[in-house]
Structure formats: structure tokens, C-alpha cells
Amino acid sequence: MDYRSIESSDSSRNKCAACYRQFNRKEHLVDHMRTSFHSVHEPMCGVCKKRCRSFESLREHLIGPLPKVECAKIFSTRGCNICLTILDSPYTLRMHRGACQLPRPNGLISSMASMKIYDNMKIDNGRERTTPSVVALACKMVGGGNDGTLDICARVCLTDEHDNIMFQTYVKPHIPVTNYRFETTGVRPENIRDAMPLKQVQRKIQDFLCNGEPVWKIRSRGGKARILVGHGLDHDLDCLGMEYPALMIRDTAKYPPLMKTSKLSNSLKYLTHTYLGFEIQTGIQDPYEDCVSTMKLYMRMRSQNHKLEHYPLASDPQNRNNFAQWREAELEKMSPDDLLVVSRSDYYCWCLDLKGYA
Structure with a gap:
């Protein structure tokens, strides 16, 4: 029996699918998902797909004092330091920066x-x-x-x-x-x-x-x-x-x-x-x-292009039981990806203004 593969499987089972934080027990991961409010509206690294709470934390992940090495390496050649997007090539990046860096308004x-x-x-x-x-x-x-x-x-x-x-x-x-x-x-x-x-x-x-x-x-x-x-x-x-x-x-x-x-x-x-x-x-x-x-x-x-959800907020009535205590046994059987699917944001993302959400 390969104990390393079992250990790796257990480790992956308790790893948050959004922020990649590792937990010893599945119940701890469920508690984390209950309070983290991970969602499709969080800023995401274009390399490793990690979700961050803010663009500042994403910036630290990519170009901070202690960045993720693999992500920082790719970002250094194909990443926009303004919107933090990863482009297909250095040439595409040069074209993108021209539009991303906006001109200063004329003062009055x-x-x-x-x-x-x-x-x-x-x-x-x-x-x-x-x-x-x-x-x-x-x-x-x-x-x-x-x-x-x-x-x-x-x-x-x-x-x-x-x-x-x-x-x-x-x-x-x-x-x-x-x-x-x-x-x-x-x-x-x-x-x-x-x-x-x-x-x-x-x-x-x-x-x-x-x-x-x-x-x-x-x-x-x-x-x-x-x-x-x-x-x-x-x-x-x-x-x-x-x-x-x-x-x-x-x-x-x-x-x-x-x-x-x-x-x-x-x-x-x-x-x-x-x-x-x-x-x-x-x-x-x-x-x-x-x-x-x-x-x-x-x-x-x-203008951020986020996945459309009919009930995108944790406070929406349809989402209030997603992480209810009485569902604990059911939640602990779900995979990290499934837990992320039912997780919702605790703030109103401005992209919803274009989608007509109220």
C-alpha cells in the first residue's frame, strides 16, 4: 500500500478549493467555508486559480515580498501590474497595457x-x-x-x-x-x-x-x-x-x-x-x-466578467441554509469543489449592476 498516495488524497480532501488553505479535518474545512464566503466574485490568480479576498492580497500573492514563486515567474513576463491579469504572451501584454493604463483627466x-x-x-x-x-x-x-x-x-x-x-x-x-x-x-x-x-x-x-x-x-x-x-x-x-x-x-x-x-x-x-x-x-x-x-x-x-448566479449573495433566502449546522454531516461528505459551488459572497459585487441583480 502506498501510504504517500493516501496521505496526498487525505490532504487534498481537506484543502479549500478557493484559497488553498489546508485543514487537518474535514469539519474544519466546512467551518472555514461557513465563514470565509468564498465566491466567483473574489479576485483570482490567473496562474494557479487561487481566490483572494481583495486585489491587495492578490497583488501580494503575485508581486509581494514573499510571492508564490511559480505565479510570480509567469506574472513577471505576462502579467499586467495594473489589473493583475495574466495575458497570453509578452506581445499581448504590451497591447493590453496601452488600454489598461488610463490617461490623467484634465483638471479644471x-x-x-x-x-x-x-x-x-x-x-x-x-x-x-x-x-x-x-x-x-x-x-x-x-x-x-x-x-x-x-x-x-x-x-x-x-x-x-x-x-x-x-x-x-x-x-x-x-x-x-x-x-x-x-x-x-x-x-x-x-x-x-x-x-x-x-x-x-x-x-x-x-x-x-x-x-x-x-x-x-x-x-x-x-x-x-x-x-x-x-x-x-x-x-x-x-x-x-x-x-x-x-x-x-x-x-x-x-x-x-x-x-x-x-x-x-x-x-x-x-x-x-x-x-x-x-x-x-x-x-x-x-x-x-x-x-x-x-x-x-x-x-x-x-466590468469584471464573473459567472452569472441567480442568487449571488449569502444573505439571499435561497442560500441561507447552504452551510447550516443541521447539514454538517452532509457537508462533510462533499468535496472541496462542491463546497465552493454552494458558497456565496457576503458583499455586493459591482458586476451585478450590469446583470440587473437586485
Whole structure:
């Protein structure tokens, strides 16, 4: 009897089919699958097919301090360091990089200095849509309070999927400004002295996002409201004094595949450089650039080609018993591949926006 083959078979039987983590007992593998939420939506190595929780962990797997040797070797000749895709040949890689590395958007700092407001927001009220269904929002804050650390919205910008400006304006603060933070905001006292009042800005943006639909009635599919994209949107909306349903928000600071391996947020500057290939926020920061960056990140994440599943979330009623305790004996008889088939994601993958999932 070949004990090595038996040992190898037992080892494979308790090996996670997604992250390749090895367990001593099958029950431990089942417990792992119960809490890991592996799914087709996780970033995957194009060489060994290992699934990672985030693109940062995939990046470490391929080009980190201690990468997987076989994968790193192939990635060094045929891997795109922006989207982490493995291409067929070095020639294909060169062609791919030209499209993968996006150009830096044209900043509008000089034009905004002389432009008080630009408003192209239209409400279609459910008629044939000629206005965007997805918009990006970014704000720039000046300082208030005795020490100037209280964030006050002074500039706001909204763009569509094609980098067109839907709305931009300086905002007249509702409390005195004690620190204009000119080095990063570019805001001077004369810019906001006669600017649009915060309440008016708030009302215009809220009406545009809701698109004629009451906030309490907004739903993710079949409604008229728009998807809102941004980075750190909780903070921006709070400074604008606005609320918007979480199901319509796509925040690049909170999206699990774009977060650090420690589950903390990456900066927009880092994400743009690493996953789009251009630099932003190199001097005075333009909210237009932030809008363009977050929208392109969103569209890159949304365009991922993942397997279609009718019930892709672990929270869907059809999946709630997939790893139930009363199924323990049945689950322990399943192969690692079968366990992966019934496993589902615990976050909403943005690719589902294109598939009409709600």
C-alpha cells in the first residue's frame, strides 16, 4: 500500500478549493467555508486559480515580498501590474497595457477659479432616460471651528460615466471659515463669498439623485434614482447635510476588493495610481479629478466578467441554509469543489449592476 498516495488524497480532501488553505479535518474545512464566503466574485490568480479576498492580497500573492514563486515567474513576463491579469504572451501584454493604463483627466482648477456654477442636471421623471443612471460625486472641504479642523464643504462636483460635468459649484458655508486650506483646496475667500448656499446645493443634488422618486421609495432595480459613486461618501454626504440609501451607493473606500488586506480603506490617490495607472492630487486637488477617478474605478470593477448566479449573495433566502449546522454531516461528505459551488459572497459585487441583480 502506498501510504504517500493516501496521505496526498487525505490532504487534498481537506484543502479549500478557493484559497488553498489546508485543514487537518474535514469539519474544519466546512467551518472555514461557513465563514470565509468564498465566491466567483473574489479576485483570482490567473496562474494557479487561487481566490483572494481583495486585489491587495492578490497583488501580494503575485508581486509581494514573499510571492508564490511559480505565479510570480509567469506574472513577471505576462502579467499586467495594473489589473493583475495574466495575458497570453509578452506581445499581448504590451497591447493590453496601452488600454489598461488610463490617461490623467484634465483638471479644471483654472476654469473653476472664474466659474461660479455649472449646472447640467436634469430630472427625467421616469420617461425615456437621456440623463445618466450613474453619477460620481466629490467635495473639497475648508476648515471651520476654533482650530480649523472642522470640515466644511466649499466645492462640489458631479460627473457622469463619460467624464462630463453634470454640476459644479463653490458652496457658501453655513458657518465661518477659519482655515481655507488653500494649498490643497485652491479656495480663496472671494470664491465662496457669493457662492450658492449649502441648502440650495443640497436640494439640487438630492433632487437630481432621486430623479423624481421619494427617498423612502428608492429601490435598486426598476426605480428612477441614480447610483452614486464616490470615495468616502459618508463624509461627503454628511458635510452636505444629505442622506441617500446605502443600496444606491458605490463607495471605493468601502468596497472589499479595493481595501487593504487589513480591511482598512486605501486612499483614492493610491487606488488611482495602482489600479488605473495615473496620478491625482499632486497639488491643489480638483474634485473633478476625484469624480473621474472614482467613476473609472467603479467601471473597472463593474466590468469584471464573473459567472452569472441567480442568487449571488449569502444573505439571499435561497442560500441561507447552504452551510447550516443541521447539514454538517452532509457537508462533510462533499468535496472541496462542491463546497465552493454552494458558497456565496457576503458583499455586493459591482458586476451585478450590469446583470440587473437586485
